[in-house]
Amino acid sequence: MVSRVDAVLEINGLRKTYRSAFKGPHRAVDGLDMRVEQGQIHGFLGPNGSGKTTTLRTLLGLVRPNSGRMTLLGREVPSALPEVAGHIGAIVEAPRFFGNFSGRRTLRILARAGGVRRARVEEVLELVGLRDRAGDRVKTYSLGMKQRLAVASALLKAPRLLILDEPANGLDPAGIREMRDLMRGLVEHGTTVVLSSHILGEVQQICDSVTIISRGRRVAHGAVDSVLRAQDKGEFLIRVADHERAAQTLRHAGFQITTERDHLMARGVADPAIITETLAAHKMWISELTPQRPDLESVFLQLTGTVPEPGVTRQVGESAAAFGHGAK
Amino acid sequence: MRLFAAEWSRLFARRFTRMMFLIVILLLALIGGGIAYSSHVPTDAARAKAKVEADRQRAFLTQQRARCEEAVRNPRPTPSPGSTAGTEPGTPGTEPGGPPGGELGPVSTPPPGVTCAEYFNPAEIDDASFLPSTFGFAREAHDLVLVFGGIFAMLAFAVGASFVGAEWSSGSMMNLLIWRPRRILVLLTKLFTLLFGLAVTGALLAAAWVAAAYGIARYRGEVGRVTQGSLTSLGLDTARALGLALAAAAIGFALASLGRHTAMAMGVAVGYLLVIEVGLNIVLRLTEVPKVERWFLSSYVQAWLDKKAQFVDFTPCRYAEGDCAPVEWSISMDDSAVILGVATLALVAVSVIAMRRRDVA
Ligand SMILES: Nc1ncnc2c1ncn2[C@@H]1O[C@H](COP(=O)(O)OP(=O)(O)O)[C@@H](O)[C@H]1O
Ligand SMILES: [Mg+2]
Numbered sequence: 001m002v003s004r005v006d007a008v009l010e011i012n013g014l015r016k017t018y019r020s021a022f023k024g025p026h027r028a029v030d031g032l033d034m035r036v037e038q039g040q041i042h043g044f045l046g047p048n049g050s051g052k053t054t055t056l057r058t059l060l061g062l063v064r065p066n067s068g069r070m071t072l073l074g075r076e077v078p079s080a081l082p083e084v085a086g087h088i089g090a091i092v093e094a095p096r097f098f099g100n101f102s103g104r105r106t107l108r109i110l111a112r113a114g115g116v117r118r119a120r121v122e123e124v125l126e127l128v129g130l131r132d133r134a135g136d137r138v139k140t141y142s143l144g145m146k147q148r149l150a151v152a153s154a155l156l157k158a159p160r161l162l163i164l165d166e167p168a169n170g171l172d173p174a175g176i177r178e179m180r181d182l183m184r185g186l187v188e189h190g191t192t193v194v195l196s197s198h199i200l201g202e203v204q205q206i207c208d209s210v211t212i213i214s215r216g217r218r219v220a221h222g223a224v225d226s227v228l229r230a231q232d233k234g235e236f237l238i239r240v241a242d243h244e245r246a247a248q249t250l251r252h253a254g255f256q257i258t259t260e261r262d263h264l265m266a267r268g269v270a271d272p273a274i275i276t277e278t279l280a281a282h283k284m285w286i287s288e289l290t291p292q293r294p295d296l297e298s299v300f301l302q303l304t305g306t307v308p309e310p311g312v313t314r315q316v317g318e319s320a321a322a323f324g325h326g327a328k
Numbered sequence: 329m330r331l332f333a334a335e336w337s338r339l340f341a342r343r344f345t346r347m348m349f350l351i352v353i354l355l356l357a358l359i360g361g362g363i364a365y366s367s368h369v370p371t372d373a374a375r376a377k378a379k380v381e382a383d384r385q386r387a388f389l390t391q392q393r394a395r396c397e398e399a400v401r402n403p404r405p406t407p408s409p410g411s412t413a414g415t416e417p418g419t420p421g422t423e424p425g426g427p428p429g430g431e432l433g434p435v436s437t438p439p440p441g442v443t444c445a446e447y448f449n450p451a452e453i454d455d456a457s458f459l460p461s462t463f464g465f466a467r468e469a470h471d472l473v474l475v476f477g478g479i480f481a482m483l484a485f486a487v488g489a490s491f492v493g494a495e496w497s498s499g500s501m502m503n504l505l506i507w508r509p510r511r512i513l514v515l516l517t518k519l520f521t522l523l524f525g526l527a528v529t530g531a532l533l534a535a536a537w538v539a540a541a542y543g544i545a546r547y548r549g550e551v552g553r554v555t556q557g558s559l560t561s562l563g564l565d566t567a568r569a570l571g572l573a574l575a576a577a578a579i580g581f582a583l584a585s586l587g588r589h590t591a592m593a594m595g596v597a598v599g600y601l602l603v604i605e606v607g608l609n610i611v612l613r614l615t616e617v618p619k620v621e622r623w624f625l626s627s628y629v630q631a632w633l634d635k636k637a638q639f640v641d642f643t644p645c646r647y648a649e650g651d652c653a654p655v656e657w658s659i660s661m662d663d664s665a666v667i668l669g670v671a672t673l674a675l676v677a678v679s680v681i682a683m684r685r686r687d688v689a
Contacts, residue, residue, distance in 0.1 A: 062505060062687065062688040062689060063687040063688065063689050064685070082508075085508065091506075096498055097499070097503070098494065109341075110503070110507055112333050112337065113330055113331050113334035153507075
């Protein structure tokens with residue numbers, strides 16, 4: 001799927017192996033590909049330990065990759081990082097600030113180091129809703145407030161690309177909604193947002209496109225709908241008066257049926273009309289027949305639950321085959 | 329420049345920096361207060377009393393000298409055969425400057441090569457020795473600068489270590505590197521800011537300290553002879569003390585940056601003191617290694633502050649029978665400058681190289 005829109009973030013074949021004296025080498029990112037287009041909110045999804053933070057750190061020059069090519073805003077990084085850094089706002093992992101400074105002072109020092117005018121500090125404090133607590137020491141902030149402060153710091157430069165690692169962590173539902181609105185607002189002004197998460201509920205609602213990774217490799221990517229469609233297994237929920245008989249009848253007719261407490265689930269259904277027809281032929285009348293569109297959450301669980309097992313040979317060109325890997 | 333401005337405000341906004349300065353200022357105030365409290369301007373009565381006391385002492389010495397010369401001219405036979413004329417120095421006898429009056433015991437004679445006039449010299453008696461203690465600026469300012477240097481060097485080490493160590497361990501170093509992805513520039517700006525800040529505050533503190541010493545001398549002691557030369561020398565002492573503090577700051581900074589934690593630098597410092605300055609010291613002394621002091625940084629610090637450190641090496645006397653000459657040796661200020669400078673630069677270089685390549689994760 002080649003797009004005419006420019007990629008603001010592109011990763012090809014990124015590998016990173018952490019070498020630790022005590023634990024031995026650990027492959028955190030294993031040939032990752034990723035592409036984020038301008039003006040999108042892109043979800044970077046994967047379970048804990050799948051390499052999201054490592055990838056983002058590598059992009060930002062904090063970690064040296066073993067191999068791979070990366071570009072940000074069309075420039076090769078990390079070599080061109082000093083030039084593009086002015087247009088990138090980022091928070092990586094848990095927001096960690098110096099606890100004894102107030103939120104405002106923290107931002108002012110950063111603003112000064114980055115040559116950002118002082119008034120901008122008040123603007124971003126307002127934007128993330130920290131205005132009233134800006135004078136308090138960061139130590140006294142809740143996790144959610146620290147998260148907001150982190151986002152504020154990332155927004156200081158009015159970035160073209162905003163990279164947020166697990167920004168929803170520690171936010172209450174209202175905070176998550178505010179954050180979502182904030183991001184929508186940013187995107188309307190032309191900012192591209194990349195946000196990583198291992199919690200998918202929010203991401204599904206806010207993202208235009210996603211990259212799903214597992215064990216350091218991409219297992220799915222693209223627009224949210226297309227990822228979902230690719231994972232559609234033709235599941236239908238069926239309610240009838242007599243479950244047992246209906247299940248037997250349908251199994252007899254070759255359907256894959258599981259019985260739940262008050263309904264049946266049919267899998268691999270190409271045309272639901274056949275279900276209606278089969279049951280009607282046996283004088284059973286369907287009270288409900290609902291297609292089960294996969295939500296991102298279940299897709300995510302499936303995709304990341306089908307990772308190659310350790311010991312199984314890792315395949316070359318993994319990303320190309322990613323969708324194929326989805327079904328069990 | 330922007331980075332420098334940011335680091336500058338961070339340095340002095342930090343509670344640790346402020347606390348350390350507060351502690352140092354309190355400590356110096358305490359020392360100054362103690363000196364002021366124990367120092368007294370000599371009153372006329374006290375001077376007169378001291379003069380009487382000193383005169384008695386001088387008279388006694390004059391008398392002893394006469395007896396000594398007499399004894400040298402006419403050596404009395406001594407009870408123990410084989411021993412030469414007079415008592416060995418160190419045997420019980422009247423020490424020079426001993427309490428006057430009472431029984432005049434047998435006079436002691438000087439060791440060979442020293443005349444009676446040198447041994448009992450009334451001119452050595454100074455009225456001042458019989459006065460209550462008086463703080464003298466000209467006499468003691470040098471020592472006070474050394475005290476300041478030692479205290480400020482410890483502050484500098486701790487502030488240097490925490491300035492970068494807390495940044496690493498709190499994660500704000502990572503934030504800063506995301507913000508300004510030029511690692512070496514970020515680290516060196518931080519170091520430069522630290523050193524510059526400490527040089528400025530150190531110079532101010534030292535000036536205040538010397539001024540306080542002068543004030544104490546002026547109102548509760550004696551200033552003494554202050555010349556252009558002695559002031560210059562005092563200025564150089566102060567400069568060397570500040571230089572030492574900056575080296576300590578750089579070392580603390582480098583260690584904490586390498587270990588990414590303030591505690592790392594503190595641990596290395598304590599470890600060094602225990603393992604090297606104490607442990608190795610004991611081992612080397614037990615095994616009679618010649619010139620042990622040369623293996624310890626503390627000797628170089630001492631030499632640096634004092635311009636020269638004198639040591640006596642007794643190891644040649646270990647198996648010597650009879651006479652042996654202990655070796656006197658010294659460490660010069662220049663030796664110290666080289667050793668301390670190279671150690672500091674090497675540590676800073678290692679921390680910069682590590683900064684270049686490491687993963688900030
Ligand atoms: N500094 C590090 N040293 C060694 N291993 C690390 C380091 N950071 C992360 N890892 C390992 O790399 C893997 C990926 O971690 P991470 O990128 O943090 O995943 P995520 O952000 O998706 O949770 C994990 O197995 C983690 O234990
Ligand atoms: Mg993470």
